[in-house]
Amino acid sequence: MPESSGAELALLLLGGFRSMVDAVQRELAERGHGGVRPVHEFALRAIGAGADTASDLGRSLGVSKQAAAKTIAFLETHDYIRRESDPDDARRKRLRITRRGDELLTVGQALFDDVRAHWGRQIGAEELEVLEAQLARLVGSGYPLSSIPGWLASELGESAS
Amino acid sequence: MPESSGAELALLLLGGFRSMVDAVQRELAERGHGGVRPVHEFALRAIGAGADTASDLGRSLGVSKQAAAKTIAFLETHDYIRRESDPDDARRKRLRITRRGDELLTVGQALFDDVRAHWGRQIGAEELEVLEAQLARLVGSGYPLSSIPGWLASELGESAS
DNA sequence: CGGGGTAGACAACCTGGTTAACCATCTGCT
DNA sequence: AGCAGATGGTTAACCAGGTTGTCTACCCCG
Numbered sequence: 400m401p402e403s404s405g406a407e408l409a410l411l412l413l414g415g416f417r418s419m420v421d422a423v424q425r426e427l428a429e430r431g432h433g434g435v436r437p438v439h440e441f442a443l444r445a446i447g448a449g450a451d452t453a454s455d456l457g458r459s460l461g462v463s464k465q466a467a468a469k470t471i472a473f474l475e476t477h478d479y480i481r482r483e484s485d486p487d488d489a490r491r492k493r494l495r496i497t498r499r500g501d502e503l504l505t506v507g508q509a510l511f512d513d514v515r516a517h518w519g520r521q522i523g524a525e526e527l528e529v530l531e532a533q534l535a536r537l538v539g540s541g542y543p544l545s546s547i548p549g550w551l552a553s554e555l556g557e558s559a560s
Numbered sequence: 561m562p563e564s565s566g567a568e569l570a571l572l573l574l575g576g577f578r579s580m581v582d583a584v585q586r587e588l589a590e591r592g593h594g595g596v597r598p599v600h601e602f603a604l605r606a607i608g609a610g611a612d613t614a615s616d617l618g619r620s621l622g623v624s625k626q627a628a629a630k631t632i633a634f635l636e637t638h639d640y641i642r643r644e645s646d647p648d649d650a651r652r653k654r655l656r657i658t659r660r661g662d663e664l665l666t667v668g669q670a671l672f673d674d675v676r677a678h679w680g681r682q683i684g685a686e687e688l689e690v691l692e693a694q695l696a697r698l699v700g701s702g703y704p705l706s707s708i709p710g711w712l713a714s715e716l717g718e719s720a721s
Numbered sequence: 722c723g724g725g726g727t728a729g730a731c732a733a734c735c736t737g738g739t740t741a742a743c744c745a746t747c748t749g750c751t
Numbered sequence: 752a753g754c755a756g757a758t759g760g761t762t763a764a765c766c767a768g769g770t771t772g773t774c775t776a777c778c779c780c781g
C-alpha cells in the first residue's frame with residue numbers, strides 16, 4: 400500500500416487550489432469586492448487581453464457566448480466594465496474595463512501573489528519554484544492565464560456560499 | 561515580476577487535479593463504468609467507511625442529506641449499492657455496497673494510483689513524495705479521504721460533458 | 722405516554738452552465 | 752448592386768447539482 404494514494408494526491412491538488420482561491424476571495428470581499436469570484440477576475444483579464452466582445456470572451460473562456468454574456472452582465476452591473484457600441488460594427492458592444500475593474504485586477508493579482516509568497520515562506524521559495532515546475536510538467540501545457548479552458552469556469556464558482 | 565504568478569500557481573493546482581480526474585474518468589468509462597464521476601467513488605468510499613445512511617453520507621460529504629439522497633439514487637440505479645430496510649430502526653434505509661460497487665472502488669483506486677505512478681515516472685518517485693508532503697503542509701489539514709468537505713462535490717462534477 | 726430529535730421524502734428554488742432560435746448587421750462573391 | 756452566409760447579441764427553455772423548508776414516520780428519553 401502506497402504511503403499516499405493517487406486519490407489523496409488528487410484531493411491534495413484540489414485542496415491547494417481551493418485554499419488559494421478561498422483566501423483570495425475572502426480578502427477581496429474585505430476590500431469592497433464582495434461577490435466577486437475568481438472567474439470574474441479571469442474574465443476581466445481576458446477582456447483586457449483583447450477579448451472585448453461577448454463572443455470573444457466566450458471563446459477565450461471556453462464557454463458559450465450566452466454564458467459569457469451572463470458574466471458580462473455581472474461585471475457591468477458591478478461597474479467593472481462598460482459596454483459601448485462600436486462605431487465600426489453596429490452588431491458589437493465593445494467591452495471596456497473601468498477604473499474599478501482595473502483596481503480589481505490589480506488587487507486580485509496582488510492577493511494571489513500574496514498567497515503564493517506565504518506558501519513560499521512555509522516551504523521555501525526555491526522549493527515552491529520546483530513544485531511549480533514539476534506541476535507544470537505534469538499538467539502538460541501549463542494552462543496559461545490567457546486562454547482558460549472551459550472546464551475552469553465551474554470550478555471557480557462559489558461553493559455553497 | 562515573479563517568474564510564476566500566484567494566479568498561475570492556482571491554475572496549475574487545478575489543472576493537476578483535472579488531469580488526474582479526467583484520466584481516471586476516461587479509463588473508468590472504458591471499463592464499463594461510464595457516467596461515473598469521482599464524486600460517486602468518494603461517496604461509495606464513505607459508505608464503505610460507515611456512512612450507511614443518507615443523512616450520514618450527507619454529513620461525511622459535507623452536503624445536505626437531500627443532495628446525498630440524489631447521489632444515492634444514482635448509485636442505486638446503477639447497481640453500485642443496495643438499500644435495505646434496517647430491522648433495528650424502521651426509519652433508516654441501510655446502504656450496502658454491491659459486488660459491482662466493490663469493483664468500482666477497486667478499479668477506481670487502482671486507476672488513481674496508476675496516474676500517480678505515471679507522474680512518479682515523469683518527475684521521480686521521491687520528488688513526487690516531496691511534492692505531496694509539501695502540498696499536504698500547505699493545504700493544512702490534508703483533507704483525508706474519509707471526510708470530504710462539501711465544496712468538493714461540485715468540483716468533481718463533469719464539465720460540459 | 723408524551724416531547725424532542727432524527728431519517729427520509731417531496732417540493733420549490735438558485736446558480737451557472739447548455740442548446741436552440743431569432744434578429745440585426747457585416748462581408749464576400751457574383 | 753444585391754444576395755448568401757457568417758457573426759454578434761438577445762431571449763428562452765432546459766439541465767445538473769446543489770440549497771432550504773416542510774412533512775411524516777419513527778426512536779429515545781424523562
